Amino acid sequence: MAVATLTIDLAALVENWRALDAKSASNVETAAVVKADGYGCDAGRVSAALSKAGAKTFFVAAAEEGIAVRKNTPNDTTIYVFSGGCMGDHDILKANNLVPLLNSPEQVQEYAAEDSPFGIQLDSGMNRLGLEPHEFNALRDQIIAAEPEILMSHLACADEPDHPMNTQQRSAFKAMTDGLTIPKSLAATGGTLLGPDYHFDLTRPGVGLYGGFPFTDAAPVVRVSIPVIQTRTVEVGEAVGYAAFWQAKRTSKVATIAAGYADGLIRQMGNHTNDHRVNLFAGDTPCPLIGRVSMDMITVDITDLDQTPTHLDILCDHQTVDDLANAAGTIGYEILTSLGGRYNRVYEGG
Numbered sequence: 001m002a003v004a005t006l007t008i009d010l011a012a013l014v015e016n017w018r019a020l021d022a023k024s025a026s027n028v029e030t031a032a033v034v035k036a037d038g039y040g041c042d043a044g045r046v047s048a049a050l051s052k053a054g055a056k057t058f059f060v061a062a063a064e065e066g067i068a069v070r071k072n073t074p075n076d077t078t079i080y081v082f083s084g085g086c087m088g089d090h091d092i093l094k095a096n097n098l099v100p101l102l103n104s105p106e107q108v109q110e111y112a113a114e115d116s117p118f119g120i121q122l123d124s125g126m127n128r129l130g131l132e133p134h135e136f137n138a139l140r141d142q143i144i145a146a147e148p149e150i151l152m153s154h155l156a157c158a159d160e161p162d163h164p165m166n167t168q169q170r171s172a173f174k175a176m177t178d179g180l181t182i183p184k185s186l187a188a189t190g191g192t193l194l195g196p197d198y199h200f201d202l203t204r205p206g207v208g209l210y211g212g213f214p215f216t217d218a219a220p221v222v223r224v225s226i227p228v229i230q231t232r233t234v235e236v237g238e239a240v241g242y243a244a245f246w247q248a249k250r251t252s253k254v255a256t257i258a259a260g261y262a263d264g265l266i267r268q269m270g271n272h273t274n275d276h277r278v279n280l281f282a283g284d285t286p287c288p289l290i291g292r293v294s295m296d297m298i299t300v301d302i303t304d305l306d307q308t309p310t311h312l313d314i315l316c317d318h319q320t321v322d323d324l325a326n327a328a329g330t331i332g333y334e335i336l337t338s339l340g341g342r343y344n345r346v347y348e349g350g
C-alpha cells in the first residue's frame with residue numbers, strides 16, 4: 001500500500017491519562033479533552049478507551065463533536081461543550097445530552113432558565129471565552145439558584161510555570177468562586193503539572209493524553225511510518241525536488257516516500273539546509289530529510305544505510321510530535337491535529 005500508516009496506541013493514551021490523574025489528589029476528578037476529533041486520534045475510540053479506564057467526564061469544543069463521544073461512552077458520562085450554547089446548538093445539545101459551558105449573559109438568560117444542565121465558563125484573564133468578573137457578579141444569584149454543574153476557567157500561560165499570568169488567573173478565578181460549593185476546574189495539561197494549587201475539583205488535560213508538551217514524561221501515542229516508493233542514485237551537484245533546494249555533495253542514494261504536507265507533515269519541516277532538523281528512521285538509524293516537502297512525497301538521504309528500507313518512520317520513539325513541531329516552527333497540537341485523512345489508520349491497545 002502506497003499510503004503511510006498512522007498507528008494510534010490507545011494503551012499509551014490510557015497510561016498518560018492515569019499518569020496525569022496521579023498528579024492530583026484522589027478527590028480531584030480527572031476528565032479528558034477530546035476536541036478536534038480527539039486531537040486527530042479519533043474522539044470516539046479515544047473516549048471509549050478512556051471511559052473504560054475510568055474517565056467519567058469529557059470536553060469537546062463544538063456541540064457536533066459531542067455526538068461521537070456520546071455514542072462511545074456509557075449513558076451517565078458527562079460531556080461538556082466549551083463553545084457553550086451557540087445559536088442553533090440547542091437541539092444537538094438536547095438530543096445528545098451534552099452540557100453547554102455558558103459564556104455570555106445572553107446564554108445564561110437562555111439556558112439557565114431551562115431545566116437542562118449547564119456549566120459556566122469564567123474569564124480569568126485570557127479574554128477568549130467566558131463571563132467577565134463583572135458579568136458573573138451581576139448574574140451570580142441567578143446562576144447559583146439555577147445550580148450549574150461546574151464553574152471553569154482556562155489558563156493562558158500554563159506551559160510556562162514561572163509566568164506571572166498563572167498566579168494572576170488563579171487569584172481571579174478564586175475571587176469569583178471562593179465560598180461556592182459548585183465544582184470548579186481551572187487546569188488543562190499545563191495547569192495539572194503546575195501542582196495542587198491549580199487542581200480545584202476537576203482537571204481537564206488534553207494534549208498530554210496524546211503524548212504532547214508540556215507533559216514531557218508522556219508515552220508516545222502516535223506513530224507514522226511511510227512507504228518507500230522509489231530510490232535513485234544522485235551524483236555530486238545534482239539537485240533533488242522542488243526549487244532544486246538540495247544538492248548532492250557526494251554520490252547519494254535518495255529514497256522518495258509516500259507522505260507530504262497534505263498528511264500534516266508541514267512543509268516548513270523541510271526548509272532547513274545545513275542543519276537539517278528532521279530525520280526519517282530506518283529502525284533506529286536516522287536518515288536526513290532532504291529538499292522540499294511536497295504535497296504527497298518527501299525525499300530522504302539513505303546513502304548510509306546498508307539496505308534499502310521498505311518504509312521509514314517520521315513519528316516514533318526517536319522523534320516525537322514536539323520534535324516535528326519544533327522543526328516546523330509550530331506546536332505539537334498543530335502536528336497532531338493536522339495529520340489528516342489519507343493515512344491507513346491502525347488502532348492498538350483499545
Ligand SMILES: *Cc1c(COP(=O)(O)O)cnc(C)c1O
Binds near residue numbers: 205
Ligand atoms: C483545549 C482546552 C483544554 C485542554 O488543553 P491542553 O493544553 O490540550 O491540555 C482545556 N480547557 C480548555 C478550555 C481548552 O480549550
